[in-house]
Amino acid sequence: MENSFIKALAGIVGAPNTLTDPESLACYGYDSTPELQSRPGAVLLPGSAEEISQVMALCHEAGVRVTPRGSGTNLSGGSISFDAGVVLQTSRLNRILEIDEENLTATVETGVITSALHREVEAKGLFYPPDPGSMNISTMGGNVAENSGGLRGLKYGVTDDYVMGLKTVLADGDLLKTGGKVVKDVAGYNLNQLLVSSEGTLGIFTEITVKLIPKPVAKKTMLVHFPQLEQAALTVSHIIAARIIPATLEFLDRVTIKCVEDYAHVGLPLDVDAVLLIEVDGHPAQVEEDAAGIREICERHHCSFFQTAAGPEEALKLATARRVALSALARMRPTTILEDATVPRSCIAPMVKLIQDTARKYDLLIGTFGHAGDGNLHPTCLTDERNPDEISRAHKAFGEIFEATIAMGGTITGEHGVGVAKKKYLPKLVGESGLRVMRGIKGALDPKGILNPGKIFSLTSD
């Protein structure tokens, strides 16, 4: 990147917010995705929507590529600049602008940390349900760009279900305002929901208005052990079939259970195939009945242990088993490949079995946990990127897993995005027409292809 151009950028965001030293470029050269890194040409930390708009106008004119970045918790390489372009880091736009109790909305700047919003709204008896695993560091803008999920998706949906309004800087610096505080709006195309999950390829969010709901008054947390995987999967299906919709219905497999127990010593057994973490919430009477119904279903499916948390502290302890799953797995080997294959929830049992068979076939250590109620599993391969043979086997294994996911009517990514890591699987899923339409939309909004280039799909057929 030319010095004069960097100077012009610094003129917009200020010299202290324009990083070009090798240490900074190295730090911003990777995100939470294994195996991927690439040094950007410059890192900018703008302080306002206006500054982002000016930066984009300048980059657009010069044809310089820009990768927006929140906290870099991305798991598909989506926040890495692969062509020495600009990384545009949004963390300085971090104000919660308004919590509107009458309209049940919150308006935040894009860099607000997800859990900071949780705390703020819950203090008012309100609730913003999306709770991605990275919520203590992830930004709201990142959540919107990736359409982040979380543990409460089964009952409450994901980020997409809560976005009501956006302010977005487009590729050429133009400002776009979509939606707002109205709960119903059909005036023109639904640009809000198109922008959600566009992974920074269509625009950079500056302000986000989300829907809030009343905070559920009661909650019950249960932890259940199953000697047999098949029975745990049937339990998931039968809970839903009994018309019970838990807030959380999470699953850990045998490998994950062992790693969690080694790591956190929460008292998990080492001789069971599966553990389910189940949370129901709502009206106290509903919660009681749902919990009783769930217990009956678990027992009918031969669970070996059923524990209900006595209070909030014990609930937190039970939930720990699931919350630490990724960290517990990650410490086993140098490299963690965390995937998010998602199938219709009726296919959970065959999917887990297929993952385990595939791990054996390629002699890999894969632990699986995830959002069983959503059919959203996290097969997590524990490997070492310095071992090319093992890595190659891992990629082959995931190739087969994704192929099976698609064959079951599932998707290659339930919540982590396509980024670059899953680009090669997308054509198979969305087909030629799907790709053609997505490329058309990208071309219309970003004709020069400068916004987060190379992510999701290539601009032309390869």
Add this chain to the structure above:
Amino acid sequence: MENSFIKALAGIVGAPNTLTDPESLACYGYDSTPELQSRPGAVLLPGSAEEISQVMALCHEAGVRVTPRGSGTNLSGGSISFDAGVVLQTSRLNRILEIDEENLTATVETGVITSALHREVEAKGLFYPPDPGSMNISTMGGNVAENSGGLRGLKYGVTDDYVMGLKTVLADGDLLKTGGKVVKDVAGYNLNQLLVSSEGTLGIFTEITVKLIPKPVAKKTMLVHFPQLEQAALTVSHIIAARIIPATLEFLDRVTIKCVEDYAHVGLPLDVDAVLLIEVDGHPAQVEEDAAGIREICERHHCSFFQTAAGPEEALKLATARRVALSALARMRPTTILEDATVPRSCIAPMVKLIQDTARKYDLLIGTFGHAGDGNLHPTCLTDERNPDEISRAHKAFGEIFEATIAMGGTITGEHGVGVAKKKYLPKLVGESGLRVMRGIKGALDPKGILNPGKIFSLTSD
């Protein structure tokens, strides 16, 4: 339209499904929008997705314009062909293909009647919440194209919130499959939600997969009279502020009350400003508490009458007052202009007042009813299209009403769509950037501009 071209179309859908006689062309020349009609060149009733695809391929090649049509209940002129093109009527694709109780989804062909789906899923203890006023005649494809709302939107959301998968025929006849039965899917752009509410301008749906939820077990219906409008509006705000989310929170103003009583003799008083119809549903204990809380809030705001339905039959009777509102108003004068201005729900009181003042200013009879909990009002002007002076005053009045709606942070259409009827107000709402992005998307998906041309926005700046 040339005879040889009509012959080619008939070769695809069959001669009996190709209508060109003057009577048919007249019948398909209008929808439920007042003041608008235009005779199409031909009406086709295809019997399959494959036939729709072939029709589109042929029309695309020839540059012939196509307007998709469900049951013609559209209120913004969206299902009228204004350029002697083809009307493509989807009513023959009317099979409910599957109700999947394990994954809580229903898959239907595009021409299935909304209430037919309701009946089918409710028989299985499941629930498809969207219930637009026209649900007994409207098609699911039409509901998706317009993102239809209904009386249960406050708690349950609208059509958009339930669409999981679509099969769509694109402008050139290509088939596009988006989404499916997975509850979480972030693989590429959210084309599902872009296609919802695109008003037939981006593609023609052939198959729709929607999310189902468990049917609420208990329900309570309340009818409340308020001598003063202001107090009714405050009641709406305070119910939400008390963290109670009714399934239904509907409003009738004085004009509407009088018309409903004249028409249906349901025992409404003629000396009150407002009636609220409120329904809560869910767990019986929750329903009891919510109803008690609502009663307390209504009484605090000086309601003059509060009735709770004793059972389902009485509930139906109470709901009649709201369900017949449009019919009751429509019979007063030859022409009914039904609008759907929508504001943040905190602005209900000033909005209703503004509508009443505007009616007085232009010497018009406007009754207002609607979804108060959503901020979605239906100011309904009772007029006569043979009286050009009155019609001109009506348009001026609605122009001012929409201007005020936008100024309050609202939208020009909450559930009826833009079509042609509200095209002129869209630029003010979405701005130049919004229009540019929408035009870009339209151009990418339908470069020849043959799909429902002239709806929502013009392809070029006028």
